[in-house]
Amino acid sequence: MSATARKRKNGQKKGRTALNADLEEVHRYLDEQPRRDHLIEYLHRIQDALGHLPAHLLVALAHELRLAPTEVYEVASFYHHFDVVKEDETPPPALTVRVCDSISCAMAGAETLIAELQHALGEGVRIQRVPCVGRCDQAPVGVVGTQALGKANTSKLCDAIEHDDRKAHAPSNAKRLDAYCNDGGYQLLRKLLSQDQDKIREEVIQTLEDARLRGLGGAGFPAGRKWRIVHGYPGPRLMAVNIDEGEPGTFKDRYFLERHPHRFFEGMLIAAHVVGIDAIYIYLRDEYAGVRELLTEELDKLRQNPPCALPPIELRRGAGAYICGEESAMIESIEGKRGMPRLRPPYIAERGLFGQPTLEHNMETLYWVPEILDKGADWFLSHGRNGRQGLRSFSVSGRVKQPGVHIAPAGISLRELIDEYCGGILDGHTLKGYLPGGASGGILPASLADLPLDFDTLNDHGCFIGSAAVIVLSDRDNVRDVALNAMRFFAHESCGQCTPCRVGTEKAATLMAHDAWDKPLLEELCQVMEDASICGLGQAAPNPLRCAMKYFPEEF
Numbered sequence: 001m002s003a004t005a006r007k008r009k010n011g012q013k014k015g016r017t018a019l020n021a022d023l024e025e026v027h028r029y030l031d032e033q034p035r036r037d038h039l040i041e042y043l044h045r046i047q048d049a050l051g052h053l054p055a056h057l058l059v060a061l062a063h064e065l066r067l068a069p070t071e072v073y074e075v076a077s078f079y080h081h082f083d084v085v086k087e088d089e090t091p092p093p094a095l096t097v098r099v100c101d102s103i104s105c106a107m108a109g110a111e112t113l114i115a116e117l118q119h120a121l122g123e124g125v126r127i128q129r130v131p132c133v134g135r136c137d138q139a140p141v142g143v144v145g146t147q148a149l150g151k152a153n154t155s156k157l158c159d160a161i162e163h164d165d166r167k168a169h170a171p172s173n174a175k176r177l178d179a180y181c182n183d184g185g186y187q188l189l190r191k192l193l194s195q196d197q198d199k200i201r202e203e204v205i206q207t208l209e210d211a212r213l214r215g216l217g218g219a220g221f222p223a224g225r226k227w228r229i230v231h232g233y234p235g236p237r238l239m240a241v242n243i244d245e246g247e248p249g250t251f252k253d254r255y256f257l258e259r260h261p262h263r264f265f266e267g268m269l270i271a272a273h274v275v276g277i278d279a280i281y282i283y284l285r286d287e288y289a290g291v292r293e294l295l296t297e298e299l300d301k302l303r304q305n306p307p308c309a310l311p312p313i314e315l316r317r318g319a320g321a322y323i324c325g326e327e328s329a330m331i332e333s334i335e336g337k338r339g340m341p342r343l344r345p346p347y348i349a350e351r352g353l354f355g356q357p358t359l360e361h362n363m364e365t366l367y368w369v370p371e372i373l374d375k376g377a378d379w380f381l382s383h384g385r386n387g388r389q390g391l392r393s394f395s396v397s398g399r400v401k402q403p404g405v406h407i408a409p410a411g412i413s414l415r416e417l418i419d420e421y422c423g424g425i426l427d428g429h430t431l432k433g434y435l436p437g438g439a440s441g442g443i444l445p446a447s448l449a450d451l452p453l454d455f456d457t458l459n460d461h462g463c464f465i466g467s468a469a470v471i472v473l474s475d476r477d478n479v480r481d482v483a484l485n486a487m488r489f490f491a492h493e494s495c496g497q498c499t500p501c502r503v504g505t506e507k508a509a510t511l512m513a514h515d516a517w518d519k520p521l522l523e524e525l526c527q528v529m530e531d532a533s534i535c536g537l538g539q540a541a542p543n544p545l546r547c548a549m550k551y552f553p554e555e556f
Helices: 003-009 020-027 036-050 055-065 069-078 103-107 110-120 154-162 177-182 187-193 197-211 223-231 252-257 261-275 289-304 327-334 363-375 377-381 414-421 479-493 499-512 519-532 536-540 542-551
Strands: 095-100 125-130 142-144 147-149 238-243 279-284 313-317 358-362 391-398 404-409 431-435 469-474
Touching (some): 020 055, 036 055, 095 110, 103 391, 110 154, 142 154, 177 289, 197 377, 252 261, 252 363, 252 391, 252 404, 261 358, 279 327, 404 414, 479 536
């Protein structure tokens, strides 16, 4: 019998036991009453303080939460923003400079920037490639600590390091609570609260249905119908707000929150009141550190001077996992687990967060609610082009003179969007193609730049608009490189739960890196990913690859 077996036989636990000193240290990062669903927040607190996650503290944390150390380790190692350091490993340098290498930043020179930084900075700084950080209109983007710097170059990033400018701050141009209330903010919410609740519930939901407001995170499910469905289940009911916009090319949620956080809060509270929500969980991507500071400050003000009785509201922090933009993966993450999509049914409207009926919404959907209720469905529907109705927020990046978030009529074409809202294409460039819905929405050629951009209008062309993340390509861009960048992103962000996505994206990226593409084999991979992946990541990953082969044959 081995010594290990003898120890277990004598009553000792398998694996490492937490030391008293480790337990005392980990207590600094816990709440007075530690909660299992706060595991990711506790990991953030340790990482923020130490710059990494020492293995011995993970053991202590598991002890305090009454979890197996393996469960804590698998959560910590799942998320890209956590650095788990084993006892025999060297911790990472005290400072990490992250450089986005997703599509828009790659087009703007991210590779050159990374090479220059590796030459300019010493061993005491880690240079890390990262996927989209939600500032595609400012490409290329570097992040020093938590401070994101757009239009980044080596000089700007080195200056930030030298002057210790490493912490993101709340945006200075945001409309705070007092200013929002002075402009009539929360009056609509108060008005709704003062009326007959059954009547007002029907009127509000009917207005959203009449306006044809759809979910603006990408899936496009009708908002009013979702409110009806969730309210139809017995309580307690919960709400989960998805602000984990990680789709390369998407930055609209950050744009709106940096300017009008309370318009979002009012829409959120209206939804909570109408549907009968008992608690709200806001899930914000970790890259938006300045927005997190802003929302924390304004939520505290709102609790001190509430316009109505507020349900419990928790602001939860993501940890760098694109898959958590998928609604059920986000719910798993809020519960303190790995962000892995759930098999459905049951759908989260019936059994979602903590097993309760859950209203899940993208932030922008709630952002539009107050204005639609105030101005009416007809006002919203009065906008639109090419037979479509409503307004859309387009995140535009790439080869245009004025990238940014542009609110434009639903159904506008790419050509109209560039000419009327983006100042035209860059001088010396010719339109070659565009991604209408970020990395997962496919790639269309310039010959199809007059298609209406809206839900369902691009399906016949193998594309979709999703969250309306438009990346404009010119004759100076190689579509093969763009498609490969997208596939590498999906391979990096796959949660690994299902084989078609985990193996398919990695295999496709390897094949696409070859000078000659094996098109039959790539198409076979695409079909398997589309047919057999559990969630939208694997199902949509083939889109840019297929579009590159279909619409840009001259590159093969």
